[in-house]
Amino acid sequence: MPFYLELSLGGFMRNGVVNNNIIMPFKILRIFRITRVLKLIRHSGRLILMIQVLLDCVYELAMLLVIWLMGVFIFGTVMFYIEHEQPDTKFISIMHSCWWSVVSMSTV
Numbered sequence: 001m002p003f004y005l006e007l008s009l010g011g012f013m014r015n016g017v018v019n020n021n022i023i024m025p026f027k028i029l030r031i032f033r034i035t036r037v038l039k040l041i042r043h044s045g046r047l048i049l050m051i052q053v054l055l056d057c058v059y060e061l062a063m064l065l066v067i068w069l070m071g072v073f074i075f076g077t078v079m080f081y082i083e084h085e086q087p088d089t090k091f092i093s094i095m096h097s098c099w100w101s102v103v104s105m106s107t108v
Contacts (some may be wrong), residue, residue: 076101
């Protein structure tokens with residue numbers, strides 16, 4: 001939290017910690033900062049072009065995501081059934097194995 005804000009809320013502090021009920025509106029107002037950045041998009045031709053390209057390729061990107069997810073589930077399941085009987089294995093469930101698959105596929 002900024003120093004000037006801590007000074008202005010000094011009366012609401014308990015043991016050096018500000019009461020969360022007082023701070024919550026300020027945390028919500030932080031979200032509105034994002035809208036200022038989004039307003040800048042209309043002034044940049046390159047960003048508009050980038051958004052148009054992404055919108056034109058939504059079908060292809062969705063197909064890529066589906067194929068990638070199929071690979072994650074297939075290889076995660078295979079690794080679980082190969083490794084689950086080994087002692088001290090990290091593959092304790094299919095979802096843990098799928099996480100391994102996500103990490104492995106995204107770093108390659």
